[in-house]
Amino acid sequence: MVTHNWFYDGILYVYALSLLFYFSDFVDRNRQAKQAGTGLLIFVWVLQTGFLVYRIISHLDMTLLTLFEYLLIFSWLLVTVSLAMSRFFRMEFIVFFVNVIGFAVLTLNLFRIGSGTSLARWELAHDMLIVHIVLMILAYTAFTFSAIFSGMYLFLFARLKGKQWTKRMQRLPSLDVADRFMFRVSLIGTPLLMLSLSIAVTSILVEGRYGLLVDWKVLTSFIALGLYIWNVMKHQWFDGTGWKFARFNLISYAVLLLNVFINQASNFHGWS
Template identity: 70%
Template sequence: MLTHNWLYDAMLYIYALSLLFYFSDFVERNRQAKRMGTGLLIFVWILQTAFLVHRIISHLNMTFMTLSEYLLMFSWLLITVSLAISRFFRIELFVFFVNVIGFAVLTLNLFGIGQGASLARWEIVRHLLIVHITLMIGAYVAFTVGAVFSGMYLFLHRRLKGKQWTKSVQRLPSLEMIEKMMSRSALIGTPLLTMSLAVAVTSILTEGRYLLLLDLKVLTSFAALALYIVNVLEHRWFDRPGGKTARWDLICFAVLVLSLLLNRLSSFHGWS
């Protein structure tokens, strides 16, 4: 648990899950995913409202609000606005990125809920890094699976184009199935990487270690995220051929692996 307050922990975990569904709907126009994401976000809004009301009632002095309550109210307003936009307009990209900011603010607020409800500051920093690394590992797994499918796609496409009907070709699934799995891997990995980097930036800013934002590993990670987002959007919105998407997916994965290898040169949770 990130804090001793189960309500706050529940908000963070459910919020992260809702973002996964929202990103899936944003890319694939999946109504079921949108309903799941909206339902989870409404539940987060209810929990956040209850938490905020409890904090205000606990001291009943509306002339004084702590930084924690300001941040919590800011996050609550972001969710409220995004839900209103989602209800009356179809701007999924806006809703997704607004809630990435809301998630980062909610995470940042871990440092401000210390009136008996949270762990010591250094412990929260450590747990934030655990959350960051956990999300990053999930993204690595999804992108690795996607890279394998991308390699399979290019291999099978070349064999079929050259009419090389080998046993290895016969054992592979269809190009359509491989492309679908490749796409789903990107849909899972991209929001996980986005949230992981949001938590990392929150930790950096809160500790005041601003120079870490210029760390080579951090910059490379953001470059990999930008490439993945562009790759996903171009494939979905501009109907880019599967072969070109597969090649770009492997390039994105290479940048991500480079980011991992830069741990030795990084000041941000580097290891030898």
């Protein structure tokens, strides 16, 4: 768990899962993913409302709300407004990014939970770094599979174009299968990387170590995220050519590998 408050942890986990479904619908217009994301977001709203009411009732003797309550109310309002927008307007793009901000605010609040519900700051920062690394590993795993399918796609595409088909190639997936899987796995890895980086940046800002924002590892991570987001959006909305997506996907993966190789030149994972 990230904190000693299992209820708050539950809100964060359900919120993160909701964002994964929303991102899938945001890119691929998946009705089932949208329904799942909306259902989970409604559950997040219910949990937040209950937690907020509990915090207010348990702090009735306070003359002023703490920063924790202010941020919690702000996040609750973001979720409320985004649900209203999702219900009455077709603004999936806005709804998704509003909730990315809402998730970041809840993560920020981990450092502001009152006595009896939080770990020591240094211990919390360490645990947040672990969550960031776990999400990053999951993203790397997804992108590795996506890169493998991209390589297969380019190989098959070149063979077919050059009319160099052999019987052994029948054991490889078809172009359609490789295209579908390299896109879908990339679609899974992109929000995982986004959540991982949002947690990392929130931790950096709260700890006041602003210099880490221009660390080479942080910068290359954001460059890779930008490349993956652009490639996914371009493939879905502008240019669905498989070989272009596969080629750009491998370039994006190369940036991720560069991110791994510059560990020695980075101070990020030693900051906590």
